[in-house]
Amino acid sequence: MANASISPIVVAGTIAIDTVSSPFGKAERVLGGSAMYFAAAASLFTPINVVSVVGEDFGPEHWKEMSHPEVDLSGVETLPGKTFSWGGIYRKDINRRDTLFTELGVLERFNPVLPESYRSCQTVFLANVDPAIQLKVLDSLEKPEFVVLDTMNYWINNDQSRLEEVIARSDVIIINDDEARELTGELNLPGAMEKIQQLGPPVVVVKKGEHGALLADGGDLFALPGLPLKTVCDPTGAGDSFAGGFVGYIQRSGSRANQVLRTAVAYGSAVASFCCEDFSANRLRILEVEELDRRVDQFRRLVEFP
Protein backbone atom coordinates (compact mmCIF):
# COMPACT_ATOMS: atom_id res chain seq x y z
CA MET A 1 0.00 0.00 0.00
CA ALA A 2 0.93 3.65 -0.18
CA ASN A 3 3.66 4.66 2.16
CA ALA A 4 4.16 7.93 4.05
CA SER A 5 7.87 7.91 3.18
CA ILE A 6 7.10 8.23 -0.54
CA SER A 7 6.74 11.83 -1.62
CA PRO A 8 3.41 12.73 -3.20
CA ILE A 9 2.63 13.05 -6.90
CA VAL A 10 0.93 16.27 -7.90
CA VAL A 11 -1.86 15.72 -10.43
CA ALA A 12 -3.49 18.64 -12.22
CA GLY A 13 -6.61 17.80 -14.19
CA THR A 14 -10.37 17.67 -14.17
CA ILE A 15 -12.92 16.48 -11.70
CA ALA A 16 -16.21 15.85 -13.45
CA ILE A 17 -19.74 14.71 -12.84
CA ASP A 18 -20.45 12.12 -15.53
CA THR A 19 -23.54 10.39 -16.78
CA VAL A 20 -22.64 7.23 -18.65
CA SER A 21 -24.68 4.53 -20.38
CA SER A 22 -23.30 1.23 -21.58
CA PRO A 23 -24.81 -2.14 -22.46
CA PHE A 24 -24.27 -2.95 -18.77
CA GLY A 25 -26.40 -0.17 -17.35
CA LYS A 26 -26.42 3.51 -16.60
CA ALA A 27 -24.63 5.63 -14.03
CA GLU A 28 -26.05 9.10 -13.38
CA ARG A 29 -24.07 12.00 -12.01
CA VAL A 30 -21.14 9.89 -10.85
CA LEU A 31 -17.57 11.05 -10.28
CA GLY A 32 -15.42 11.40 -13.36
CA GLY A 33 -12.57 13.50 -14.70
CA SER A 34 -8.90 12.87 -15.38
CA ALA A 35 -7.58 13.95 -11.98
CA MET A 36 -10.20 11.85 -10.21
CA TYR A 37 -9.35 8.68 -12.14
CA PHE A 38 -5.62 9.31 -11.87
CA ALA A 39 -5.85 9.83 -8.10
CA ALA A 40 -8.02 6.75 -7.59
CA ALA A 41 -5.43 4.65 -9.45
CA ALA A 42 -2.17 6.19 -8.22
CA SER A 43 -3.25 6.30 -4.57
CA LEU A 44 -2.87 2.52 -4.61
CA PHE A 45 0.87 3.25 -4.69
CA THR A 46 1.68 6.71 -3.33
CA PRO A 47 0.18 9.85 -1.77
CA ILE A 48 -1.45 12.20 -4.26
CA ASN A 49 -1.88 15.98 -4.20
CA VAL A 50 -4.79 16.98 -6.43
CA VAL A 51 -5.04 20.30 -8.28
CA SER A 52 -8.50 20.79 -9.79
CA VAL A 53 -11.70 22.77 -9.69
CA VAL A 54 -15.34 21.93 -8.91
CA GLY A 55 -18.58 23.90 -8.81
CA GLU A 56 -21.13 24.54 -6.10
CA ASP A 57 -23.12 21.48 -7.22
CA PHE A 58 -20.26 19.24 -6.09
CA GLY A 59 -22.06 17.76 -3.13
CA PRO A 60 -20.93 16.15 0.13
CA GLU A 61 -21.43 12.69 -1.42
CA HIS A 62 -18.95 13.60 -4.17
CA TRP A 63 -16.39 14.95 -1.69
CA LYS A 64 -16.80 11.85 0.40
CA GLU A 65 -16.24 9.59 -2.57
CA MET A 66 -13.08 11.50 -3.56
CA SER A 67 -11.66 11.35 -0.05
CA HIS A 68 -8.94 8.83 0.66
CA PRO A 69 -6.21 8.76 3.33
CA GLU A 70 -3.54 9.15 0.62
CA VAL A 71 -5.28 11.87 -1.39
CA ASP A 72 -4.82 15.55 -0.49
CA LEU A 73 -7.71 17.60 -1.87
CA SER A 74 -6.57 21.00 -0.55
CA GLY A 75 -5.67 22.00 -4.11
CA VAL A 76 -9.26 21.49 -5.34
CA GLU A 77 -10.87 24.88 -5.61
CA THR A 78 -14.64 25.41 -5.44
CA LEU A 79 -15.95 28.14 -7.73
CA PRO A 80 -19.46 29.53 -8.18
CA GLY A 81 -21.15 27.68 -11.01
CA LYS A 82 -21.42 24.08 -12.11
CA THR A 83 -18.85 21.30 -12.05
CA PHE A 84 -17.51 20.17 -15.41
CA SER A 85 -19.95 17.60 -16.65
CA TRP A 86 -19.84 14.99 -19.39
CA GLY A 87 -22.43 12.58 -20.71
CA GLY A 88 -21.72 9.69 -23.01
CA ILE A 89 -23.01 6.40 -24.28
CA TYR A 90 -21.21 3.19 -25.13
CA ARG A 91 -23.20 0.90 -27.38
CA LYS A 92 -22.63 -2.70 -28.39
CA ASP A 93 -19.14 -1.91 -29.71
CA ILE A 94 -17.65 -0.88 -26.39
CA ASN A 95 -14.57 0.60 -28.11
CA ARG A 96 -16.59 3.48 -29.50
CA ARG A 97 -18.55 6.07 -27.63
CA ASP A 98 -20.84 8.95 -28.43
CA THR A 99 -20.66 12.11 -26.38
CA LEU A 100 -24.13 13.30 -25.48
CA PHE A 101 -23.10 16.56 -23.80
CA THR A 102 -20.06 18.39 -22.45
CA GLU A 103 -20.66 21.29 -20.06
CA LEU A 104 -17.40 22.96 -19.12
CA GLY A 105 -18.92 24.93 -16.23
CA VAL A 106 -16.26 26.15 -13.78
CA LEU A 107 -13.53 24.47 -15.85
CA GLU A 108 -13.61 27.52 -18.11
CA ARG A 109 -12.30 29.61 -15.20
CA PHE A 110 -9.76 27.03 -13.96
CA ASN A 111 -6.72 29.02 -12.88
CA PRO A 112 -4.79 26.72 -10.58
CA VAL A 113 -3.09 28.12 -7.49
CA LEU A 114 -1.04 25.42 -5.85
CA PRO A 115 -1.16 25.10 -2.06
CA GLU A 116 2.21 25.92 -0.51
CA SER A 117 2.62 22.31 0.59
CA TYR A 118 2.45 21.06 -3.02
CA ARG A 119 5.22 23.25 -4.38
CA SER A 120 8.17 21.12 -3.32
CA CYS A 121 6.80 17.99 -4.99
CA GLN A 122 9.08 16.73 -7.74
CA THR A 123 6.74 14.38 -9.62
CA VAL A 124 3.79 15.82 -11.48
CA PHE A 125 1.15 14.39 -13.79
CA LEU A 126 -0.28 17.02 -16.12
CA ALA A 127 -3.57 15.48 -17.17
CA ASN A 128 -5.39 16.53 -20.32
CA VAL A 129 -6.23 20.23 -19.84
CA ASP A 130 -5.34 23.46 -21.67
CA PRO A 131 -1.54 23.57 -22.22
CA ALA A 132 -1.56 27.10 -20.76
CA ILE A 133 -2.82 25.63 -17.48
CA GLN A 134 -0.30 22.81 -17.67
CA LEU A 135 2.47 25.41 -18.02
CA LYS A 136 1.16 27.38 -15.07
CA VAL A 137 1.20 24.27 -12.86
CA LEU A 138 4.71 23.46 -13.99
CA ASP A 139 5.86 27.00 -13.19
CA SER A 140 4.30 26.76 -9.74
CA LEU A 141 6.52 23.86 -8.76
CA GLU A 142 9.90 24.66 -7.24
CA LYS A 143 11.87 21.90 -8.88
CA PRO A 144 9.84 19.47 -10.99
CA GLU A 145 12.07 16.50 -11.70
CA PHE A 146 9.69 13.98 -13.22
CA VAL A 147 7.06 15.55 -15.44
CA VAL A 148 4.50 13.22 -17.03
CA LEU A 149 2.17 14.66 -19.63
CA ASP A 150 -1.14 13.64 -21.14
CA THR A 151 -2.99 15.56 -23.83
CA MET A 152 -5.63 15.06 -26.49
CA ASN A 153 -6.57 15.89 -30.07
CA TYR A 154 -8.28 19.14 -29.14
CA TRP A 155 -5.03 20.78 -27.96
CA ILE A 156 -3.04 19.29 -30.83
CA ASN A 157 -5.43 21.02 -33.22
CA ASN A 158 -5.98 24.25 -31.32
CA ASP A 159 -2.79 25.14 -29.49
CA GLN A 160 -0.02 22.93 -30.84
CA SER A 161 2.74 25.50 -30.27
CA ARG A 162 1.99 25.91 -26.56
CA LEU A 163 1.49 22.15 -26.31
CA GLU A 164 4.95 21.60 -27.78
CA GLU A 165 6.34 23.93 -25.12
CA VAL A 166 4.90 21.64 -22.43
CA ILE A 167 6.11 18.56 -24.29
CA ALA A 168 9.65 19.96 -24.39
CA ARG A 169 9.59 20.26 -20.60
CA SER A 170 8.24 16.73 -20.03
CA ASP A 171 10.10 13.54 -19.18
CA VAL A 172 7.29 11.22 -20.22
CA ILE A 173 4.33 11.70 -22.52
CA ILE A 174 1.39 9.32 -22.35
CA ILE A 175 -0.72 9.57 -25.47
CA ASN A 176 -3.06 7.40 -27.49
CA ASP A 177 -2.21 6.02 -30.93
CA ASP A 178 -4.41 8.37 -32.96
CA GLU A 179 -3.10 11.38 -31.05
CA ALA A 180 0.52 10.32 -31.61
CA ARG A 181 -0.16 10.14 -35.34
CA GLU A 182 -1.99 13.47 -35.35
CA LEU A 183 0.67 15.26 -33.32
CA THR A 184 3.47 14.21 -35.66
CA GLY A 185 1.73 13.73 -39.00
CA GLU A 186 3.39 10.31 -39.09
CA LEU A 187 1.10 7.31 -39.67
CA ASN A 188 3.67 4.71 -38.67
CA LEU A 189 3.47 4.38 -34.89
CA PRO A 190 7.14 3.66 -34.05
CA GLY A 191 8.02 6.51 -36.41
CA ALA A 192 5.56 8.83 -34.64
CA MET A 193 6.99 7.87 -31.25
CA GLU A 194 10.48 8.72 -32.43
CA LYS A 195 9.30 12.12 -33.65
CA ILE A 196 7.72 12.82 -30.26
CA GLN A 197 10.98 11.91 -28.54
CA GLN A 198 12.68 14.49 -30.75
CA LEU A 199 10.34 17.12 -29.23
CA GLY A 200 11.85 16.44 -25.81
CA PRO A 201 10.60 13.55 -23.72
CA PRO A 202 12.91 10.52 -23.78
CA VAL A 203 10.01 8.28 -22.75
CA VAL A 204 6.85 7.93 -24.83
CA VAL A 205 3.96 5.66 -23.88
CA VAL A 206 1.30 5.00 -26.50
CA LYS A 207 -2.03 3.64 -25.33
CA LYS A 208 -3.85 1.48 -27.87
CA GLY A 209 -7.00 0.62 -25.90
CA GLU A 210 -7.87 -3.06 -26.24
CA HIS A 211 -4.65 -3.57 -28.21
CA GLY A 212 -2.45 -2.71 -25.25
CA ALA A 213 0.40 -0.24 -24.96
CA LEU A 214 3.81 0.58 -26.38
CA LEU A 215 6.71 2.09 -24.44
CA ALA A 216 9.68 3.79 -26.06
CA ASP A 217 12.46 4.43 -23.53
CA GLY A 218 15.24 6.05 -25.51
CA GLY A 219 15.91 3.52 -28.26
CA ASP A 220 14.36 0.60 -26.39
CA LEU A 221 10.84 -0.61 -27.21
CA PHE A 222 8.48 -2.55 -24.97
CA ALA A 223 5.01 -3.75 -25.99
CA LEU A 224 2.27 -5.17 -23.83
CA PRO A 225 -0.90 -6.56 -25.42
CA GLY A 226 -4.26 -5.75 -23.89
CA LEU A 227 -5.68 -8.28 -21.47
CA PRO A 228 -8.50 -10.01 -23.34
CA LEU A 229 -11.52 -8.97 -21.28
CA LYS A 230 -14.84 -10.66 -21.79
CA THR A 231 -16.74 -7.98 -19.90
CA VAL A 232 -16.11 -4.27 -20.26
CA CYS A 233 -18.73 -2.34 -18.32
CA ASP A 234 -17.42 1.23 -18.77
CA PRO A 235 -14.07 2.18 -20.32
CA THR A 236 -14.37 5.84 -19.19
CA GLY A 237 -11.22 6.82 -17.33
CA ALA A 238 -9.19 3.80 -18.44
CA GLY A 239 -6.48 6.04 -19.90
CA ASP A 240 -6.13 8.14 -16.75
CA SER A 241 -6.21 5.01 -14.60
CA PHE A 242 -3.42 3.63 -16.76
CA ALA A 243 -1.44 6.80 -16.14
CA GLY A 244 -2.13 6.57 -12.41
CA GLY A 245 -0.90 2.98 -12.21
CA PHE A 246 2.11 3.77 -14.40
CA VAL A 247 3.30 6.90 -12.58
CA GLY A 248 2.32 5.55 -9.16
CA TYR A 249 4.35 2.38 -9.67
CA ILE A 250 7.40 4.37 -10.79
CA GLN A 251 7.12 6.78 -7.87
CA ARG A 252 6.86 3.93 -5.37
CA SER A 253 9.84 2.18 -7.00
CA GLY A 254 11.98 5.29 -6.71
CA SER A 255 13.71 4.38 -10.00
CA ARG A 256 13.22 5.06 -13.68
CA ALA A 257 15.29 2.12 -14.86
CA ASN A 258 14.03 0.48 -18.05
CA GLN A 259 12.88 -2.62 -16.15
CA VAL A 260 10.85 -0.41 -13.79
CA LEU A 261 9.22 1.43 -16.69
CA ARG A 262 8.31 -1.89 -18.35
CA THR A 263 6.69 -3.23 -15.19
CA ALA A 264 4.98 0.14 -14.70
CA VAL A 265 3.25 -0.34 -18.08
CA ALA A 266 1.95 -3.67 -16.80
CA TYR A 267 0.66 -2.08 -13.57
CA GLY A 268 -0.92 0.74 -15.54
CA SER A 269 -2.62 -1.76 -17.84
CA ALA A 270 -3.78 -3.84 -14.89
CA VAL A 271 -5.32 -0.84 -13.09
CA ALA A 272 -7.00 0.24 -16.33
CA SER A 273 -8.48 -3.23 -16.81
CA PHE A 274 -10.05 -3.05 -13.33
CA CYS A 275 -11.32 0.47 -14.04
CA CYS A 276 -13.36 -0.92 -16.97
CA GLU A 277 -15.15 -3.45 -14.78
CA ASP A 278 -17.55 -0.95 -13.22
CA PHE A 279 -18.83 2.61 -13.67
CA SER A 280 -16.86 5.62 -12.43
CA ALA A 281 -13.87 4.57 -10.28
CA ASN A 282 -16.06 2.21 -8.25
CA ARG A 283 -13.91 -0.83 -8.89
CA LEU A 284 -10.68 1.02 -8.08
CA ARG A 285 -12.02 2.14 -4.71
CA ILE A 286 -12.41 -1.44 -3.49
CA LEU A 287 -9.33 -2.79 -5.28
CA GLU A 288 -6.82 -4.69 -3.13
CA VAL A 289 -3.11 -4.56 -3.91
CA GLU A 290 -3.06 -8.36 -3.99
CA GLU A 291 -5.69 -8.40 -6.74
CA LEU A 292 -3.59 -5.96 -8.70
CA ASP A 293 -0.45 -8.07 -8.30
CA ARG A 294 -2.38 -11.14 -9.45
CA ARG A 295 -3.58 -9.32 -12.55
CA VAL A 296 -0.02 -8.28 -13.40
CA ASP A 297 0.84 -11.98 -13.08
CA GLN A 298 -1.95 -12.68 -15.59
CA PHE A 299 -0.17 -10.33 -18.02
CA ARG A 300 3.10 -12.17 -17.39
CA ARG A 301 1.42 -15.48 -18.17
CA LEU A 302 -0.40 -13.99 -21.19
CA VAL A 303 2.81 -13.06 -23.02
CA GLU A 304 5.10 -15.86 -21.85
CA PHE A 305 6.63 -18.21 -24.39
CA PRO A 306 9.69 -20.49 -24.29
Added chain:
Amino acid sequence: MANASISPIVVAGTIAIDTVSSPFGKAERVLGGSAMYFAAAASLFTPINVVSVVGEDFGPEHWKEMSHPEVDLSGVETLPGKTFSWGGIYRKDINRRDTLFTELGVLERFNPVLPESYRSCQTVFLANVDPAIQLKVLDSLEKPEFVVLDTMNYWINNDQSRLEEVIARSDVIIINDDEARELTGELNLPGAMEKIQQLGPPVVVVKKGEHGALLADGGDLFALPGLPLKTVCDPTGAGDSFAGGFVGYIQRSGSRANQVLRTAVAYGSAVASFCCEDFSANRLRILEVEELDRRVDQFRRLVEFP
Protein backbone atom coordinates in the same frame (compact mmCIF):
# COMPACT_ATOMS: atom_id res chain seq x y z
CA MET B 1 16.32 -26.03 -41.89
CA ALA B 2 13.73 -28.39 -43.28
CA ASN B 3 14.43 -32.01 -42.63
CA ALA B 4 13.62 -35.04 -44.76
CA SER B 5 12.44 -36.94 -41.68
CA ILE B 6 9.59 -34.50 -41.11
CA SER B 7 6.48 -35.46 -43.02
CA PRO B 8 5.19 -32.85 -45.45
CA ILE B 9 2.35 -30.40 -44.87
CA VAL B 10 -0.28 -30.33 -47.61
CA VAL B 11 -1.39 -26.81 -48.47
CA ALA B 12 -4.40 -26.18 -50.69
CA GLY B 13 -4.87 -22.60 -51.83
CA THR B 14 -4.25 -20.10 -54.55
CA ILE B 15 -1.26 -19.22 -56.67
CA ALA B 16 -1.68 -15.76 -58.12
CA ILE B 17 0.02 -13.23 -60.31
CA ASP B 18 -0.16 -9.96 -58.41
CA THR B 19 0.48 -6.35 -59.29
CA VAL B 20 1.04 -4.31 -56.16
CA SER B 21 1.80 -0.64 -55.53
CA SER B 22 2.89 0.79 -52.21
CA PRO B 23 4.66 3.97 -51.10
CA PHE B 24 7.86 1.93 -51.58
CA GLY B 25 7.39 1.14 -55.25
CA LYS B 26 5.52 -1.13 -57.60
CA ALA B 27 5.80 -4.83 -58.36
CA GLU B 28 4.20 -5.99 -61.62
CA ARG B 29 3.03 -9.53 -62.28
CA VAL B 30 4.85 -11.03 -59.33
CA LEU B 31 4.02 -14.26 -57.55
CA GLY B 32 1.19 -14.11 -55.05
CA GLY B 33 -1.57 -16.28 -53.65
CA SER B 34 -2.20 -17.95 -50.32
CA ALA B 35 -0.57 -21.30 -51.16
CA MET B 36 2.50 -19.53 -52.56
CA TYR B 37 3.03 -17.42 -49.43
CA PHE B 38 2.29 -20.32 -47.12
CA ALA B 39 4.77 -22.56 -48.93
CA ALA B 40 7.48 -19.89 -48.98
CA ALA B 41 7.11 -19.49 -45.20
CA ALA B 42 6.54 -23.08 -44.09
CA SER B 43 9.33 -24.50 -46.26
CA LEU B 44 11.72 -22.84 -43.82
CA PHE B 45 10.66 -25.59 -41.42
CA THR B 46 9.28 -28.62 -43.29
CA PRO B 47 8.60 -30.11 -46.72
CA ILE B 48 5.44 -28.80 -48.38
CA ASN B 49 3.07 -30.44 -50.85
CA VAL B 50 1.17 -27.79 -52.79
CA VAL B 51 -2.35 -28.23 -54.20
CA SER B 52 -3.30 -25.37 -56.50
CA VAL B 53 -4.08 -24.31 -60.04
CA VAL B 54 -2.41 -21.97 -62.54
CA GLY B 55 -3.17 -20.88 -66.10
CA GLU B 56 -1.21 -21.06 -69.31
CA ASP B 57 0.25 -17.60 -68.66
CA PHE B 58 2.13 -19.00 -65.69
CA GLY B 59 5.58 -18.76 -67.22
CA PRO B 60 8.87 -20.54 -66.62
CA GLU B 61 10.06 -17.59 -64.52
CA HIS B 62 7.07 -18.12 -62.21
CA TRP B 63 7.66 -21.87 -61.96
CA LYS B 64 11.31 -21.24 -61.25
CA GLU B 65 10.49 -18.79 -58.48
CA MET B 66 8.05 -21.26 -56.88
CA SER B 67 10.56 -24.10 -56.99
CA HIS B 68 12.36 -25.01 -53.79
CA PRO B 69 13.99 -28.28 -52.67
CA GLU B 70 11.35 -28.69 -49.96
CA VAL B 71 8.32 -27.77 -52.06
CA ASP B 72 6.51 -30.42 -54.11
CA LEU B 73 4.56 -28.78 -56.94
CA SER B 74 3.15 -31.96 -58.49
CA GLY B 75 -0.28 -31.03 -57.13
CA VAL B 76 -0.33 -27.74 -59.04
CA GLU B 77 -2.54 -28.23 -62.08
CA THR B 78 -2.22 -26.12 -65.24
CA LEU B 79 -5.52 -25.33 -66.93
CA PRO B 80 -6.26 -23.48 -70.17
CA GLY B 81 -6.89 -19.83 -69.37
CA LYS B 82 -5.33 -17.25 -67.14
CA THR B 83 -3.83 -17.56 -63.69
CA PHE B 84 -5.78 -15.98 -60.83
CA SER B 85 -4.66 -12.39 -60.75
CA TRP B 86 -4.97 -9.61 -58.20
CA GLY B 87 -4.02 -5.95 -58.29
CA GLY B 88 -3.93 -3.67 -55.30
CA ILE B 89 -2.54 -0.47 -53.96
CA TYR B 90 -1.35 0.46 -50.49
CA ARG B 91 -1.24 4.18 -49.86
CA LYS B 92 0.27 6.19 -47.03
CA ASP B 93 -1.71 4.25 -44.43
CA ILE B 94 -0.14 0.87 -45.08
CA ASN B 95 -2.82 -0.91 -43.02
CA ARG B 96 -5.45 -0.24 -45.66
CA ARG B 97 -5.47 -1.33 -49.25
CA ASP B 98 -7.62 -0.81 -52.29
CA THR B 99 -8.19 -3.66 -54.68
CA LEU B 100 -7.80 -2.49 -58.28
CA PHE B 101 -8.82 -5.75 -59.94
CA THR B 102 -9.48 -9.41 -59.21
CA GLU B 103 -9.51 -11.82 -62.14
CA LEU B 104 -10.37 -15.31 -61.00
CA GLY B 105 -9.28 -16.96 -64.27
CA VAL B 106 -8.66 -20.71 -63.88
CA LEU B 107 -9.47 -20.46 -60.16
CA GLU B 108 -13.16 -20.66 -61.14
CA ARG B 109 -12.54 -24.20 -62.39
CA PHE B 110 -10.30 -25.27 -59.49
CA ASN B 111 -11.23 -28.88 -58.72
CA PRO B 112 -8.28 -30.30 -56.84
CA VAL B 113 -7.18 -33.87 -57.46
CA LEU B 114 -4.48 -34.80 -55.00
CA PRO B 115 -1.43 -36.71 -56.26
CA GLU B 116 -1.30 -40.20 -54.76
CA SER B 117 1.85 -39.29 -52.82
CA TYR B 118 0.00 -36.50 -50.94
CA ARG B 119 -2.83 -38.64 -49.64
CA SER B 120 -1.09 -40.10 -46.62
CA CYS B 121 -0.07 -36.69 -45.26
CA GLN B 122 -1.59 -35.98 -41.88
CA THR B 123 -1.13 -32.22 -41.61
CA VAL B 124 -3.03 -29.95 -43.96
CA PHE B 125 -3.45 -26.20 -44.28
CA LEU B 126 -6.69 -25.26 -46.00
CA ALA B 127 -6.00 -21.73 -47.19
CA ASN B 128 -8.75 -19.30 -48.02
CA VAL B 129 -10.71 -20.89 -50.92
CA ASP B 130 -14.31 -22.05 -51.42
CA PRO B 131 -15.31 -24.27 -48.46
CA ALA B 132 -16.54 -26.85 -51.00
CA ILE B 133 -12.96 -27.15 -52.26
CA GLN B 134 -11.62 -27.28 -48.73
CA LEU B 135 -13.99 -30.20 -48.01
CA LYS B 136 -12.89 -31.99 -51.17
CA VAL B 137 -9.23 -31.70 -50.17
CA LEU B 138 -10.02 -32.96 -46.69
CA ASP B 139 -11.91 -35.94 -48.13
CA SER B 140 -8.97 -36.76 -50.40
CA LEU B 141 -6.66 -37.31 -47.44
CA GLU B 142 -6.56 -40.78 -45.92
CA LYS B 143 -6.23 -39.75 -42.32
CA PRO B 144 -5.92 -36.01 -41.72
CA GLU B 145 -4.82 -35.58 -38.11
CA PHE B 146 -3.96 -31.91 -37.92
CA VAL B 147 -6.25 -29.70 -39.96
CA VAL B 148 -5.55 -25.97 -39.97
CA LEU B 149 -8.10 -23.69 -41.59
CA ASP B 150 -8.09 -20.16 -42.91
CA THR B 151 -11.08 -18.39 -44.42
CA MET B 152 -12.36 -14.92 -45.15
CA ASN B 153 -15.43 -12.67 -45.03
CA TYR B 154 -16.63 -13.71 -48.50
CA TRP B 155 -17.27 -17.32 -47.44
CA ILE B 156 -18.70 -16.27 -44.09
CA ASN B 157 -21.27 -14.21 -45.98
CA ASN B 158 -21.90 -16.56 -48.91
CA ASP B 159 -21.57 -20.12 -47.69
CA GLN B 160 -21.51 -20.07 -43.90
CA SER B 161 -23.16 -23.48 -43.49
CA ARG B 162 -20.56 -25.28 -45.61
CA LEU B 163 -17.84 -23.23 -43.94
CA GLU B 164 -19.07 -24.37 -40.53
CA GLU B 165 -18.83 -27.96 -41.78
CA VAL B 166 -15.12 -27.39 -42.50
CA ILE B 167 -14.65 -25.58 -39.19
CA ALA B 168 -16.15 -28.54 -37.33
CA ARG B 169 -13.53 -30.82 -38.89
CA SER B 170 -10.60 -28.48 -38.10
CA ASP B 171 -8.14 -28.59 -35.22
CA VAL B 172 -7.01 -24.99 -35.62
CA ILE B 173 -8.61 -21.99 -37.26
CA ILE B 174 -6.51 -18.96 -38.15
CA ILE B 175 -8.69 -15.94 -38.74
CA ASN B 176 -8.43 -12.19 -38.54
CA ASP B 177 -10.20 -10.10 -35.91
CA ASP B 178 -12.95 -8.69 -38.14
CA GLU B 179 -13.67 -12.14 -39.56
CA ALA B 180 -13.90 -13.65 -36.08
CA ARG B 181 -16.46 -11.00 -35.15
CA GLU B 182 -18.39 -11.47 -38.38
CA LEU B 183 -18.42 -15.26 -38.15
CA THR B 184 -19.87 -15.24 -34.64
CA GLY B 185 -21.81 -11.98 -34.47
CA GLU B 186 -19.87 -11.30 -31.26
CA LEU B 187 -18.01 -7.97 -31.07
CA ASN B 188 -15.93 -8.91 -28.05
CA LEU B 189 -12.88 -10.76 -29.35
CA PRO B 190 -12.30 -13.27 -26.52
CA GLY B 191 -16.05 -13.92 -26.65
CA ALA B 192 -15.89 -14.49 -30.42
CA MET B 193 -12.95 -16.87 -30.00
CA GLU B 194 -14.89 -18.91 -27.46
CA LYS B 195 -17.86 -19.15 -29.84
CA ILE B 196 -15.56 -20.37 -32.63
CA GLN B 197 -14.15 -23.02 -30.30
CA GLN B 198 -17.73 -24.19 -29.70
CA LEU B 199 -18.00 -24.85 -33.46
CA GLY B 200 -15.21 -27.43 -33.20
CA PRO B 201 -11.58 -26.33 -33.23
CA PRO B 202 -9.98 -26.29 -29.77
CA VAL B 203 -7.33 -23.87 -31.03
CA VAL B 204 -8.21 -20.44 -32.44
CA VAL B 205 -5.60 -17.95 -33.63
CA VAL B 206 -6.75 -14.40 -34.30
CA LYS B 207 -4.50 -12.19 -36.44
CA LYS B 208 -4.73 -8.49 -35.64
CA GLY B 209 -2.26 -7.11 -38.19
CA GLU B 210 0.03 -4.51 -36.65
CA HIS B 211 -1.56 -5.24 -33.25
CA GLY B 212 -0.24 -8.79 -33.16
CA ALA B 213 -2.04 -12.06 -32.56
CA LEU B 214 -4.12 -13.90 -29.98
CA LEU B 215 -4.08 -17.64 -29.37
CA ALA B 216 -6.82 -19.53 -27.55
CA ASP B 217 -5.75 -23.09 -26.75
CA GLY B 218 -8.67 -24.61 -24.90
CA GLY B 219 -9.15 -22.22 -21.98
CA ASP B 220 -5.63 -20.79 -22.16
CA LEU B 221 -4.96 -17.43 -23.78
CA PHE B 222 -1.68 -16.16 -25.24
CA ALA B 223 -1.15 -12.73 -26.77
CA LEU B 224 1.76 -11.44 -28.78
CA PRO B 225 1.95 -7.78 -29.78
CA GLY B 226 3.02 -6.84 -33.28
CA LEU B 227 6.68 -6.02 -33.76
CA PRO B 228 6.83 -2.25 -34.20
CA LEU B 229 8.10 -1.97 -37.79
CA LYS B 230 9.31 1.33 -39.11
CA THR B 231 9.23 0.16 -42.72
CA VAL B 232 6.44 -1.89 -44.22
CA CYS B 233 6.97 -2.26 -47.96
CA ASP B 234 4.14 -4.63 -48.86
CA PRO B 235 1.88 -6.43 -46.35
CA THR B 236 0.37 -8.70 -49.02
CA GLY B 237 0.65 -12.32 -47.90
CA ALA B 238 1.52 -11.49 -44.29
CA GLY B 239 -1.42 -13.57 -43.04
CA ASP B 240 -0.50 -16.63 -45.10
CA SER B 241 3.15 -16.23 -44.12
CA PHE B 242 2.06 -16.13 -40.51
CA ALA B 243 0.15 -19.38 -41.06
CA GLY B 244 3.19 -20.92 -42.79
CA GLY B 245 5.50 -20.05 -39.91
CA PHE B 246 2.95 -21.14 -37.34
CA VAL B 247 2.06 -24.53 -38.87
CA GLY B 248 5.64 -25.15 -40.06
CA TYR B 249 7.05 -24.61 -36.58
CA ILE B 250 4.47 -26.96 -35.03
CA GLN B 251 5.10 -29.64 -37.66
CA ARG B 252 8.85 -29.47 -37.13
CA SER B 253 8.38 -29.62 -33.34
CA GLY B 254 6.23 -32.73 -33.60
CA SER B 255 4.16 -31.54 -30.63
CA ARG B 256 1.05 -29.48 -30.08
CA ALA B 257 1.80 -28.72 -26.44
CA ASN B 258 0.69 -25.25 -25.32
CA GLN B 259 4.30 -24.03 -25.09
CA VAL B 260 4.89 -25.14 -28.69
CA LEU B 261 1.76 -23.34 -29.91
CA ARG B 262 2.83 -20.15 -28.11
CA THR B 263 6.28 -20.22 -29.68
CA ALA B 264 4.68 -21.06 -33.03
CA VAL B 265 2.73 -17.78 -32.85
CA ALA B 266 6.05 -15.97 -32.38
CA TYR B 267 7.59 -17.76 -35.38
CA GLY B 268 4.50 -17.02 -37.47
CA SER B 269 4.68 -13.36 -36.49
CA ALA B 270 8.41 -13.21 -37.22
CA VAL B 271 7.99 -14.73 -40.70
CA ALA B 272 5.10 -12.35 -41.40
CA SER B 273 7.24 -9.37 -40.38
CA PHE B 274 9.93 -10.40 -42.89
CA CYS B 275 7.28 -10.93 -45.56
CA CYS B 276 6.29 -7.24 -45.24
CA GLU B 277 9.84 -6.04 -45.93
CA ASP B 278 9.70 -6.62 -49.70
CA PHE B 279 7.20 -7.30 -52.49
CA SER B 280 5.89 -10.80 -53.17
CA ALA B 281 7.73 -13.45 -51.12
CA ASN B 282 11.10 -11.99 -52.13
CA ARG B 283 12.31 -11.50 -48.59
CA LEU B 284 11.24 -15.00 -47.52
CA ARG B 285 13.20 -16.61 -50.37
CA ILE B 286 16.49 -15.25 -49.04
CA LEU B 287 15.62 -15.56 -45.38
CA GLU B 288 18.10 -17.46 -43.20
CA VAL B 289 16.90 -19.52 -40.25
CA GLU B 290 19.34 -17.61 -38.01
CA GLU B 291 17.70 -14.31 -38.97
CA LEU B 292 14.33 -15.79 -38.09
CA ASP B 293 15.58 -17.01 -34.71
CA ARG B 294 17.01 -13.56 -33.99
CA ARG B 295 13.69 -11.93 -34.81
CA VAL B 296 11.88 -14.30 -32.45
CA ASP B 297 14.41 -13.20 -29.82
CA GLN B 298 13.40 -9.60 -30.59
CA PHE B 299 9.82 -10.57 -29.75
CA ARG B 300 11.02 -12.14 -26.49
CA ARG B 301 12.83 -8.94 -25.59
CA LEU B 302 9.88 -6.79 -26.71
CA VAL B 303 7.45 -8.32 -24.20
CA GLU B 304 9.82 -9.06 -21.33
CA PHE B 305 9.26 -7.44 -17.95
CA PRO B 306 10.41 -8.38 -14.44
